[in-house]
Amino acid sequence: MPDMFAADAVAAGYFDGYGVVGLVAVLGLLFVAVAFGGARLLRPAVPTPEKLLTYECGVDPVGEGWAHTQVRYYVYAFLYVIFAVDAIFLFPWATVFAAPGYGAVTLVEMFIFLGFLAVGLLYAWKKGVLEWT
Structure with a gap:
């Protein structure tokens, strides 16, 4: 019977490491969600036709947007x-x-x-x- 308790203690210590990793992952996802949500609330959103154009080094786009690669x-x-x-x-x-x-x-x-x-x-x-x- 004492061996069973020792195995439970080892298993509990083993899964504690995964708990820390999971907590850090959840905190990371929460941080990203708060950052994106805050940026969405604080940014000005005024779409204009010029802003919706494809950007090519400050020059108006010419031709199709499809390029062939060898x-x-x-x-x-x-x-x-x-x-x-x-x-x-x-x-x-x-x-x-x-x-x-x-x-x-x-x-x-x-x-x-x-x-x-x-x-x-x-x-x-x-x-x-x-x-x-």
């Missing part, structure tokens, strides 16, 4: 994300590689990982994605 920019962004993930993976790998007993295993894992990245880079290069035209 797909290659997304491919460059995707390649950047791939290599950023690679860089993020290298830092913890370097710390584990320095630990005794993990050198050979982590070295093989890293070469496998870099091999996958190299295959992806070669594929992108072969498809002509990396050429700026």
